[in-house]
Amino acid sequence: MKNILWIVLLYTSVAVAQTVPSPKEHFGFNIGDDYKLATYTQTAAYFEKLAATSDRVKLVDIGLTEEGRHQYMLIVSSPENLKHLDQYKKISQQLARAEGLSDQQAHALAAEGKAIVWIDGGLHATEVVGIHQLIETAWQFVSRKDPETMRILDNVVILMTHANPDGQELTTNWYMRNADTLKRSTEQLPVLYEKYIGHDNNRDFYIMNMKESSNMGKQLFLEWMPQIMYNHHQRGPEGSVLAGPPYRDPFNYVFDPLMITGIDALGAAMYNRLNVEDKPGYTRLNGSSFSTWYNGGLRTTTQYHNMIGLLTEIIGNPTPEKIPVVPSRLVPNGATPNPVIPQDNWHFRRSIDYSVSLNYSVLDYAARQRDEVLYNIYKMGKNGIDKGNKDSWTLSPKRADAITAAYKKDKNDTTKDDGSDPYGWMKRGSNIPMSYYDAIYKNPALRDPRGYIISADQPDFATAVKFINALIKAGISVYKATDSFTVAGKHYPTGSYIVKTAQAFRPHVLDMFEPQDHPNDFQYPGGPPIxxxxxxxxxxxFQMGIQYDRQLDAFDGPFQRLPYGELQQTSRTSVTVANGYLLSAHANNSFIAVNDLLKAGVKVYRLTSGTADYPAGTFYIPGNATAQLQQVIATLGVKPAGVSKKPKGLAAITSMRIALWDNYGGSIPSGWIRWIMEQYHFPITVIYPQDIDSGDLRKKYDAIIFVTRAIPPVKGEEPNRYGFSLKPPAPEEIPEQYRHMLGKITKDTSVPKLKEFLEAGGTIITIGTSTNLAYHLGLPVHNALVEAGTEKPLPGTKYFVPGSILQVAFDSTQTAAWGMPSTGDINFDNSPVFKLDATAAEKGVKPLAWFTTDKPLRSGWAWGQAYLKDGVAAFVAPVGKGTLYAFGPEITFRGQSHGTFKLLFNGLYTVK
Structure with missing residues (x-):
């Protein structure tokens, strides 16, 4: 009897120990309860409990975050599937890469494999529905036993990934700090919800600078390669509940059409399910602003890898909100077939329920169409390989317009499209002969490349290696030359890299090397741009300043294919003993070496007047620092040249005391520069408007950096890039430790302090709209982009250049442009462009970069670009004893524009 009782007690204790805890049992509240949010610490502990108590869950640590937290991914599937994860991962990889498979073999693998579906949450941490729907979805999949859930678990491997642990911890603690629930808010966070870049963490996925991006990129592009990925965001357009797929045009022309139609299919499953469940308010297509044009987002980069990348933007907050009256949203149409009725109390749980339903719709589709989604990613990859192995031409607006222009020119037809025939009813039976099509799409010079060669002998090969590593992290196949070789009559050295386009992820390859051709997109003919x-x-x-050759014909050589995911290191450099050393200013990594040498007390100089071999700006290190030089350059990929005697025309340089402006809530561009400064070993101090207004700046700092949107215009306020509220927080609402961050740069208080700093010998570097400081100081420069004879800015109907790559000329004899090429690419986003007044030269104002042509566009969209010709993109001006640098372009854009980093770096040394 005792033995039987012991057995019963043992069984009972085991059963209790294995009971999967509900969110209420773990967090103390139900997910979606009003005024309640979970911290990351709590969430991570819950994920650990689910893995410990459920045989449907495996917990994977995918890496550390920028703040050192563990980033978790829950793998959820049936117990039997979890026993064979390696097998299903291998099948997913084989189908995604599509290498060496026949269609028959692919069909067999698709029948054997399981659909892999990624669902994430929390990327933008203040969009709190995202991570909480992930928690709730995980709970439902480990606890439910209904037929649909079991079918999904049997046929799908779900990757539930936390996209931003640091942000969840910050946001939840901020929201929950108030005991009074009516005072709780996710707004007005004191700092960025990703250590360096905040909202831009969803703009980092083709370069993956951040640790979180790299962690997720590894799972997406190297490990699991899901056929479907679903990225949860907020918020839906006013008057709706959410925006989702399919998305508005344009989509990128490098995509395989199956990716676009795959989005259509999943979108139909999503909004159909909501309609069945009486959940209105889904908007799509041109009902929202979301498109599939941009690469770089967590969702969009996957689309360039043949994955059906899904995005929804939903309303919802733990503090109940309302759906306002937006009359245009109350008319059913193709974009919003089932409008939601305005209402005053939309509760958090309703958004969670919508999100879980959407997850189920995606997963149910994947389960029912398992073999189809597996085979289709293979088909897209195979199409990419086939296109890369033959002559191919990408369809694009530029080429379509060229056909029309050529035909109209030959017919002397000067009529313009007035928009009266948008659907082409009157164009039936077009008489344009095939010869006009052939002139474009059979023109050998206009073919897509078969591959690209990145020569190892370029001036900044270390940066080229960083570019190659960005491709490798994105799952791209790369080759490295094991010997010197010749292609198309050009010789290349050993160690050069080769990227061929005959690979499954061809869309991403083309997108990283080729210019984007955005269409002219206007609300109506002659109307404002969209x-x-x-x-x-x-x-x-282009952004990174990489030198490469496009190869239009098939080519080969002594090429070794690198293993997928194997990051490249720059070659170790040894120093031959000499009386001195010259270090190239072309190479970004030279600045790391110089900063480390200066920190070690080594004297460093720069050539103020160059030679044919060593241009102005070249660094000189005396021979007595051989040991220190060898130590700091060992892994940087920079090669010092030994010289027998000290060159003429040297100026000693010293480190500056550098300040970087920031503001309460965190400036994203400032955060990017903070990250860049750390990578290149520039010591900086972050300062805030109150620090500037307190004065005595010259006693504390030698240089101050102002990123875009720091210095206000002479009239009015600078709008926020993302359209978020700019309402400043009241000091009494902010904890004491953050109040020193409050305030803003003002014309009456801050600008006089900055002028004093300059006149006393300080350096100020302004970027983007912060070049407004030049106008505040009354310098002899004006806005170049105005209506003739007025100061009225050009309207969007005449001029519009949203984030694009343009080409400018540089004056590399100027200190700020040392190491720059004679012409180069800049990142331009309706950026300031200047006209120097007639008195500018005599007052010492000198152009650093300017537009030399009426067609400077290299990649993107530039409407009315002829207005840019002869405009000055950057200049330097003396102010008293000090110097103001004004860079209109975004020279440090998102940590990507390595080609223009030197424009910042050069100004951060004292040159004597």
């Missing part, structure tokens, strides 16, 4: 959701052009090779 701004792209993000950038219009971003070609990473």
């Amino acid at each position: 701004r792209p959701y993000d950038a219009a052009g971003w070609t990473l090779a």
Whole structure:
């Protein structure tokens, strides 16, 4: 009897120990309860409990965050599937890469495999529905036993990924700090919800600078390669509940059409389910601003990898909110078939329920169409390989317009499209002969490249290696030359890199090397432009200043294919003993070496007048620092040249005391520069408006950096890039430790202090709209982009250049442009452009970069670009004993524009 009782007690204790805890049992509240949010600490502990108590869950630590937290991914599937995860991962990889498979083999693998679906939450931490729907979805999948859930678990491997642990901890603690629930708010966070870049953490996924991006990119592009990924965001357009797929045009022309139609299919499943469940308010297509043009987002970068990338933007907050009356949203149409009725009390739980339903719709589709979604990613990859192995031409607006222009020119047709025939009813039976099509789409010079060669002998090869690593982290296949070789009559050295386009992720390859051709997108003919959701052009090779050759014909050589995911290191450099050393100013990594040498007490100089071999700006290190030089350059990929005697025309440099402006809540561009400064070993101090207004700046700092949107215009206020509220917080609402961050730069108080700083010998570097400081100081420069004879800015109907890559000329004899090429690419987002007054030269104002042509566009969209010709993009001006640098372009854009980093770096040394 005792033995039987012991067995019963043992069984009972085991059963209790294995009971999966509900959110209420763990957090103390139900997910979606009003006025309640979970911290990341609590969430991570819950994920650990789910993995410990459920045989449907495996917990994976995918890496550390920027603040050192563990970033978790829950793998959820049936117990049997979890026993064979390696097998299903391998099948997913084989189908995604599509290498060496026949269609028959792919069908067999699709029948054997399980659909892999990624669902994330929390990327933008103040969008609190995202992570809480993930918690609730995880709970439902480990606890429910209904037929649909079991079918999904049997046929799908779900990757539930936390996208921003640091942000959740910050946001929840901020919201929950008030005991009075009516005072709780996710707004007015004191700092960025990702250590460096806040909202831009969703703009980092083709370069993956941040640790969180790299962690997720590894799972997406190297490990699991899901066929479907679902990225949860907020918030839906006013008067709706959410925006989702399919998205508005344009989509990027490098996509395989199956990716676009795959989005259509999933979108139909999503809004159909909501309608069945009487959940109105879903808007799509041009009902929202979201498109599939931009690369770089967590969702969008996957689309360039043949994954069906889904995004929803939903309303919802633990503090109940309302759906306002927006009359235009109350008319059913193709964009919003089932409008939601305005209401005063929309509760958090309703958004959670919508999100869980959407997750189920995606997962149910994947389960029912498992073999189809598996085979289709193979088909897209195979299409990419096939296109890369033959002559191919990408369809694009520029080429379509070229056909029309050529035909109209030959017919002397000067009529313009007035928009009266948008659907082409009157164009039936077009008489344009095929020869006009052939002139474009059979023109050998206009073919897509078969591959790209990045020569190892370029001036900044270390930065080229960083570019290659961005491709490798994104799952791109890369080759490295094991010997010297010749292609198309050009010789290349050993160690050069080769990227061929005959690979499954061809869309991403083309997107990183080729210019984007954004269409002219206007509300109506002659009307205002429709701004792209993000950038219009971003070609990473252009931004990073990479030198490469496009190869239009098939080529081969002594190429070794690198293992997928194997990051490259710059070659170790040894120093031959000499009387002195010259270090190239072309190489960004030279600045790391110089900063480390200065910190070690080594004297460093720069050539003020260059030679044919060593241009102005070249660094000189005396021979007595050989050991220190060897130590700091060992892994930087920079090669010092030994010289027998000290060159003429040297100026000693010293480190500056550098201040970087920031504000309460955190400036994203400032955060990016803070990260860049850490990478390149520039010591900085972050300062706030109150620090500037307190004065005595010259006693504390030698240089101050102001990023875009720091210095206000002479008239009015600078709008926020993302349209968020700019209402300043009241000091009494802010904890004491953050109050020193409050305030803003003002014309009456701050600008006089900055003028004093300059006149006393300080350096100020302004970027983007902060070049407004030049106008506050009354310098002899004016806005170049105005109506003739007026100061009225050009309207968007005449001029509009949203985030794109343009080409400018540089004066590399000027200190700020040392190491720059004679012409180069800049990141331009309706950026300031200047006209120097007639008296500018005599007052010492000198152009650093300017537009030399009426067609400077390299990648993206530039309407009315002829207005840019002869405009000055950057200049330097003396102010008293000090110097003001004004850079209109975004020279440090999102940590991507390595090609223009030197424009910032050069100004951060004292040159004597």
